[in-house]
Amino acid sequence: MKMTRSLSKFVKELQTIVGEENATDDKAICASYSRDQHWHFVPAKNPAYIVRPGNKEEVRRVLTFANNEKIPVIPYSTGINVRGLTIPVHERSILLDLSRMNRIVEINPEMMTATVEPGVTFGMLLEKTKKYKLRPAFPDAPLTASVLANYYLRGIYQTSAVDGHDHTLSYEMVLPNGETIKTGSRSLSEMPYFRYGVGPDFTGVFCAHPGTCGVVTELTAKLYRLYDNRKEYFVGFDDAGTPRKIIYNLMHDELAASIRLVDNQSWLKGICGTFDYPYEKLPKFVLCVLVEGVDGIFEAKDKLVQEYIKESGGTVLEFPEEFKRTFEEESLGGAEKSCMVFGLRGNYHCIGLYGPLTLAAQYYEVHEKTALEVGIPQDHIHFYINPIYSFHGQLCYFELDIFYDGGDLGFGEKLRNYNEKQFQRLLDLGIYGWFRPYAGIIGPTADRIGYLAEVWKKFLRVLDPNEIMNRGKLF
Amino acid sequence: MEQERKEEILSAIHHCVKCKLCSISSFHPNAEWLPLCPSGQFYGYQAFYAPGRMEIFREILDGEITEPSEGLLKSAYACTLCGACYERCKQITSMELRLPELFEEMRAELVKKGWALDVHKNIADKIKETRNAYGEKYEYKAKSTDGNADVLYYIGCTARYRVPEIADAMLQIFDKLGIKYQVMDEEWCCGSVLLRTGQVEAAKELMEHNIEEIKMSGAKTVVFTCPGCLMTFERNYPDMGVELLHSTQLLTRLGSMKVKKLGLEVAYHDPCHLGRDLGIYDEPRAVLSTVADIKKMKREREEAWCCGSGGGVKSAYDEFALWSAEERLKEAKEAGAAALVSACPFCKRNLKEAADKEGKGTEVYDIVELVNRSLEG
Ligand SMILES: Cc1cc2nc3c(=O)[nH]c(=O)nc-3n(C[C@H](O)[C@H](O)[C@H](O)COP(=O)(O)OP(=O)(O)OC[C@H]3O[C@@H](n4cnc5c(N)ncnc54)[C@H](O)[C@@H]3O)c2cc1C
Ligand code: SF4
Ligand code: SF4
Numbered sequence: 001m002k003m004t005r006s007l008s009k010f011v012k013e014l015q016t017i018v019g020e021e022n023a024t025d026d027k028a029i030c031a032s033y034s035r036d037q038h039w040h041f042v043p044a045k046n047p048a049y050i051v052r053p054g055n056k057e058e059v060r061r062v063l064t065f066a067n068n069e070k071i072p073v074i075p076y077s078t079g080i081n082v083r084g085l086t087i088p089v090h091e092r093s094i095l096l097d098l099s100r101m102n103r104i105v106e107i108n109p110e111m112m113t114a115t116v117e118p119g120v121t122f123g124m125l126l127e128k129t130k131k132y133k134l135r136p137a138f139p140d141a142p143l144t145a146s147v148l149a150n151y152y153l154r155g156i157y158q159t160s161a162v163d164g165h166d167h168t169l170s171y172e173m174v175l176p177n178g179e180t181i182k183t184g185s186r187s188l189s190e191m192p193y194f195r196y197g198v199g200p201d202f203t204g205v206f207c208a209h210p211g212t213c214g215v216v217t218e219l220t221a222k223l224y225r226l227y228d229n230r231k232e233y234f235v236g237f238d239d240a241g242t243p244r245k246i247i248y249n250l251m252h253d254e255l256a257a258s259i260r261l262v263d264n265q266s267w268l269k270g271i272c273g274t275f276d277y278p279y280e281k282l283p284k285f286v287l288c289v290l291v292e293g294v295d296g297i298f299e300a301k302d303k304l305v306q307e308y309i310k311e312s313g314g315t316v317l318e319f320p321e322e323f324k325r326t327f328e329e330e331s332l333g334g335a336e337k338s339c340m341v342f343g344l345r346g347n348y349h350c351i352g353l354y355g356p357l358t359l360a361a362q363y364y365e366v367h368e369k370t371a372l373e374v375g376i377p378q379d380h381i382h383f384y385i386n387p388i389y390s391f392h393g394q395l396c397y398f399e400l401d402i403f404y405d406g407g408d409l410g411f412g413e414k415l416r417n418y419n420e421k422q423f424q425r426l427l428d429l430g431i432y433g434w435f436r437p438y439a440g441i442i443g444p445t446a447d448r449i450g451y452l453a454e455v456w457k458k459f460l461r462v463l464d465p466n467e468i469m470n471r472g473k474l475f
Numbered sequence: 476m477e478q479e480r481k482e483e484i485l486s487a488i489h490h491c492v493k494c495k496l497c498s499i500s501s502f503h504p505n506a507e508w509l510p511l512c513p514s515g516q517f518y519g520y521q522a523f524y525a526p527g528r529m530e531i532f533r534e535i536l537d538g539e540i541t542e543p544s545e546g547l548l549k550s551a552y553a554c555t556l557c558g559a560c561y562e563r564c565k566q567i568t569s570m571e572l573r574l575p576e577l578f579e580e581m582r583a584e585l586v587k588k589g590w591a592l593d594v595h596k597n598i599a600d601k602i603k604e605t606r607n608a609y610g611e612k613y614e615y616k617a618k619s620t621d622g623n624a625d626v627l628y629y630i631g632c633t634a635r636y637r638v639p640e641i642a643d644a645m646l647q648i649f650d651k652l653g654i655k656y657q658v659m660d661e662e663w664c665c666g667s668v669l670l671r672t673g674q675v676e677a678a679k680e681l682m683e684h685n686i687e688e689i690k691m692s693g694a695k696t697v698v699f700t701c702p703g704c705l706m707t708f709e710r711n712y713p714d715m716g717v718e719l720l721h722s723t724q725l726l727t728r729l730g731s732m733k734v735k736k737l738g739l740e741v742a743y744h745d746p747c748h749l750g751r752d753l754g755i756y757d758e759p760r761a762v763l764s765t766v767a768d769i770k771k772m773k774r775e776r777e778e779a780w781c782c783g784s785g786g787g788v789k790s791a792y793d794e795f796a797l798w799s800a801e802e803r804l805k806e807a808k809e810a811g812a813a814a815l816v817s818a819c820p821f822c823k824r825n826l827k828e829a830a831d832k833e834g835k836g837t838e839v840y841d842i843v844e845l846v847n848r849s850l851e852g
Contacts, residue, residue, distance in 0.1 A: 026545060027544055027546070028546040028547035031522075031530055031534045032526075032527030035493075044533075143502055144496055144498065339496060339567045346489070
């Protein structure tokens with residue numbers, strides 16, 4: 001079959017920048033980027049062009065071209081987000097697939113940092129850092145996800161209990177007008193290792209924007225030590241309130257690398273790495289604790305952890321050795337099994353939020369109540385808590401999960417109803433913030449943040465006056 | 476496509492969460508980043524990875540893609556149907572349809588719309604004319620040693636016309652072991668290449684002929700050196716009441732043969748149809764280990780890297796096929812092997828071509844060649 005097709009003027013221009021092989025408007029190729037796991041909320045839509053730049057200069061030229069022509073641009077590093085963040089809102093969008101830019105620019109074991117391009121995944125990075133006995137902080141996102149995009153968006157990490165949730169030190173970002181800005185110490189020197197370079201925390205100001213400011217082409221992040229001494233504990237509880245005390249104690253005394261309170265039917269399966277175990281016979285909630293450290297300190301921490309477990313009111317669960325190993329690998333070696341949660345029913349929906357540990361039981365209560373009200377069956381309702389270092393404000397990440405059959409089109413309606421009620425209820429109950437901004441959640445929240453919403457919009461307009469950068473994913 | 480089937484397929488596609496774990500081999504416990512999907516790794520766009528290809532299929536089924544395009548055909552046909560993605564995915568999610576079969580059905584949909592690749596249509600024409608996939612007009616010379624033998628050797632097009640050393644070796648092994656065998660007077664292509672490229676209708680006549688011939692032969696066991704043929708007989712042919720065996724299964728069953736080690740350090744390449752499709756991993760290793768020392772490669776068994784030639788790729792996208800084979804040769808070399816051994820004529824042909832192109836001296840064999848060489852006559 002002969003394919004004759006005339007290329008549009010735009011594709012020709014884009015091909016002159018990135019090479020013929022790396023820009024296309026082929027409908028089928030574009031279709032392959034049309035949907036992610038969040039399609040019940042963000043319906044499928046094809047980008048008009050896919051462009052795969054190979055270096056910063058090409059990124060700069062593509063952005064300048066798009067800005068002049070007022071073509072919307074969607075940055076895309078690995079596309080593993082779960083919020084429809086790279087699905088076009090507008091016609092004629094360029095999807096800027098940055099996965100070819102996958103150089104690890106530097107691993108600096110002395111500074112304990114790594115500098116990476118957008119296409120570097122967590123797996124690729126650990127492969128190189130492990131020889132220095134260093135690791136990145138791993139999210140539960142599969143280790144095929146981009147380190148740069150994940151840190152830039154700011155996420156939640158398996159080792160939040162010891163590493164916190166800010167791993168970004170500095171980065172380089174190309175703006176729509178073709179200018180490049182460097183944040184932190186990067187703006188002043190060749191040393192990109194300090195977050196606060198000049199004046200305000202610019203690194204933070206641009207962070208957690210779903211591609212709505214510019215394109216980050218290089219980012220320097222913190223690395224953390226990999227210790228030889230490790231130990232795991234699994235403690236069962238019948239309710240979400242009782243484990244509060246031990247979580248508080250462990251966090252307050254900075255004893256554990258990873259602390260996760262999960263229910264026995266969802267994330268625990270990924271943590272243990274198998275569906276095949278009588279999880280239903282376990283207590284409803286399981287606290288998973290990982291202790292690590294250098295000789296001496298490790299033993300001291302472990303002793304205290306054991307004492308706190310004894311007085312926690314929970315039951316120590318004896319799991320097979322391979323479950324412990326999987327928990328360790330998932331926490332300190334990157335998430336490979338976490339995606340098993342999708343295998344529970346075929347898809348998952350969650351509201352992720354930051355709040356104080358003191359409200360743990362209420363968050364769970366309101367989650368259950370709203371879900372049941374909108375007709376979501378009890379056995380689809382799940383929950384987990386991940387406390388975050390440092391523990392000021394008893395900061396925790398809470399995830400209100402619903403696992404459902406992605407093929408059940410009617411379920412989408414229930415989830416939308418759930419969201420509508422739940423956002424308001426959570427805001428009424430009091431939260432510190434949402435996990436990450438995305439259109440669905442910013443809408444109902446904007447009214448509550450007063451003039452800040454106006455300032456935020458103006459800030460984006462200054463950076464991107466032609467509104468080409470992934471508009472519609474925030475406001 | 477029937478509505479029920481369409482819904483089943485769409486439901487499977489909806490269950491893909493785009494985690495892309497199917498593009499790499501198991502990461503833990505060695506923490507090594509090892510790509511697994513040849514087509515994605517070579518072409519780069521999401522359209523060439525399983526999750527992206529599924530979205531294209533969804534748009535075809537939903538009627539959103541109404542015209543063929545170069546990208547559509549390339550995405551659909553530049554996939555070796557190696558099944559590595561499925562092996563990984565099933566460990567993770569509840570993907571209920573085998574991905575290679577899903578992609579085969581995608582191709583069948585394209586063919587129905589008249590969007591087959593010319594090169595694949597040419598193969599169908601050649602088969603129609605000559606009953607073999609290479610359009611060869613001569614006969615591979617082989618004679619039954621006993622027209623009533625229980626064992627029938629189904630040679631397959633590739634071993635007859637492109638890598639006859641495999642068929643020769645198998646026939647000599649039968650002779651050396653004193654096994655009486657039949658070969659078909661008129662062996663027609665098994666239809667694999669047509670089925671894999673979506674040309675389902677064209678395969679029917681071939682299948683009917685072969686079934687008839689095998690029934691008439693009275694053989695109790697049909698032996699294959701080609702896993703593609705074997706898989707097609709297992710999956711697409713009706714049960715003929717005969718046993719279907721791969722050469723390495725037969726040799727394992729025979730137990731100790733009078734073989735000596737050849738002093739070769741080799742790596743074993745799992746053919747996709749033999750390993751992932753039929754679950755035959757141990758027998759080839761058992762046989763090979765009697766004649767050579769096996770060096771372990773990083774990606775093996777369920778997570779083996781494909782040689783690059785399957786699914787109609789060799790005929791349509793040879794550059795990609797050879798690149799895939801080169802990657803495998805590199806891996807064998809890294810493992811310290813002087814030779815790469817497979818158990819499939821298709822793999823041998825592509826790997827050998829890549830090795831010759833590279834010219835760096837990695838030898839490529841089929842297991843039966845080494846067994847034949849070391850068997851005392
Ligand atoms: C099972 C599962 C569990 C998860 N758990 C976690 C978790 O525990 N913690 C966590 O943090 N996340 C989690 N995630 C969410 C998500 O996958 C990750 O945050 C992921 O890193 C974001 O996707 P990505 O890196 O592929 O970026 P993309 O999907 O490529 O992009 C995401 C957003 O960032 C923008 N963007 C991408 N690259 C750039 C760039 N170079 N410059 C500017 N903007 C850019 C895009 O426009 C888009 O808006 C999970 C996902 C899954 C599937
Ligand atoms: S592993 Fe399965 S669910 Fe994940 S992207 Fe691949 S096909 Fe989809
Ligand atoms: S069958 Fe093989 S080549 Fe095709 S998508 Fe799956 S892993 Fe890639």
